[in-house]
Amino acid sequence: MIAGLGLQPLGAQGLRIAIPRPSHLTPVQRLNREGVEQVRRHRYDKAEALFYKAYLYDPADPFTLNNLGYVAELQGQLDRAEKFYALASEQSSDADIALSSRKDLQGKPMTWALSNLKDLPMRINRMNVDAMDLLSQNRNAEADLLLQHALAMDPRNVFTLNNLGVAKEAGGYYEEALSYYEQAASAHSGEPILVTQNDAWRGKPVSQMAEESAKRLRRRMRGLDTAEARAALMNLRGVTAANENNWPAAREYFLKAYSIDPANAFSLNNAGYVAEREGDLETAQFFYARARQAQGADARIGLATQRAVEGTHLVAVASDNNDKAEEQIDLNSEARRHEKRPVELLNRNGTPVAGAAPRPAPSGQPAATPAPNVQPLSTPGPPGPQTPQ
Numbered sequence: 001m002i003a004g005l006g007l008q009p010l011g012a013q014g015l016r017i018a019i020p021r022p023s024h025l026t027p028v029q030r031l032n033r034e035g036v037e038q039v040r041r042h043r044y045d046k047a048e049a050l051f052y053k054a055y056l057y058d059p060a061d062p063f064t065l066n067n068l069g070y071v072a073e074l075q076g077q078l079d080r081a082e083k084f085y086a087l088a089s090e091q092s093s094d095a096d097i098a099l100s101s102r103k104d105l106q107g108k109p110m111t112w113a114l115s116n117l118k119d120l121p122m123r124i125n126r127m128n129v130d131a132m133d134l135l136s137q138n139r140n141a142e143a144d145l146l147l148q149h150a151l152a153m154d155p156r157n158v159f160t161l162n163n164l165g166v167a168k169e170a171g172g173y174y175e176e177a178l179s180y181y182e183q184a185a186s187a188h189s190g191e192p193i194l195v196t197q198n199d200a201w202r203g204k205p206v207s208q209m210a211e212e213s214a215k216r217l218r219r220r221m222r223g224l225d226t227a228e229a230r231a232a233l234m235n236l237r238g239v240t241a242a243n244e245n246n247w248p249a250a251r252e253y254f255l256k257a258y259s260i261d262p263a264n265a266f267s268l269n270n271a272g273y274v275a276e277r278e279g280d281l282e283t284a285q286f287f288y289a290r291a292r293q294a295q296g297a298d299a300r301i302g303l304a305t306q307r308a309v310e311g312t313h314l315v316a317v318a319s320d321n322n323d324k325a326e327e328q329i330d331l332n333s334e335a336r337r338h339e340k341r342p343v344e345l346l347n348r349n350g351t352p353v354a355g356a357a358p359r360p361a362p363s364g365q366p367a368a369t370p371a372p373n374v375q376p377l378s379t380p381g382p383p384g385p386q387t388p389q
Helices: 027-040 044-057 062-074 078-090 110-115 119-136 140-153 158-170 174-186 206-222 227-243 247-260 265-277 281-293 314-337
Strands: 301-304 386-388
Touching (some): 027 044, 027 062, 044 062, 119 158, 140 227, 227 265
């Protein structure tokens, strides 16, 4: 189970409305105040409705515009949020902030608060939102890369640190994930989580979520005491590396998974993928056939190099891989029968056998030269490595 994701709201680093002292509240001020109270109770739909009512009263009120931007940001609609923030800046007044979701902003001029809403925080939030979307699609490698860029822009951003922990855990890099969770937890940030894929964490401090994620991951790591669990982790890392186009690392992980648990259906299928990618179709066919018959072949695929096969049964994919490998072997054999060149004895890696001189092809007949270096059906191959759901 992957941890919830968190995103911090910007909104000039807090939600605020100005209430002139010592006058009575106007309808716009009253609606904004009520909206702030709904935000504090995590009733964001009600808060949005109240802010829009205030907007109908006065479309140029800077506090209402800012609060609408805040709500849009909570919904992940950053383009819309930016427009509201820009309008709020254009309409900015000299009124002081009387009520805010952050106490350190109360009493400050609104112009001061808006001037602190720079491009950088919004860019980092946008990158976190995009990363959350990528992770929801199992595009872990892309999310990881995006979050690394966000962290370089602000190395102390606790939300980015937590989300990087999620990305690393999803990719099977548990040690790195634990490090990011621990950094986010040690920040002791009281910033509440307002945008999350796990509603149970909404409104709670991000550092608290990171600490709980770290505890859960430590338990998960202690459970890696069986061959099946360790092989599953190696297969997960292999798929992640393959999706990062890091084939040497992917190959190493897949072969390690097979060495740990050679009877595992996913290990067998992924070993077949390694063989096919390296041009050894006969060996690939052998592994695919064994994968179909292995225990666990009926399990559904979780993460894969091709998203189209995620959620399908491994046995179906292994069968399809086997059929395509057999078809390619037949095509290669047919191509060799039409070659007209001396017969040469080759090693499986394509190098000539030492001491074996080429022999001329029989008169009128094509040579039957082994061709072990054929390429896979495509690059990186058929529905490739997978991990169980």
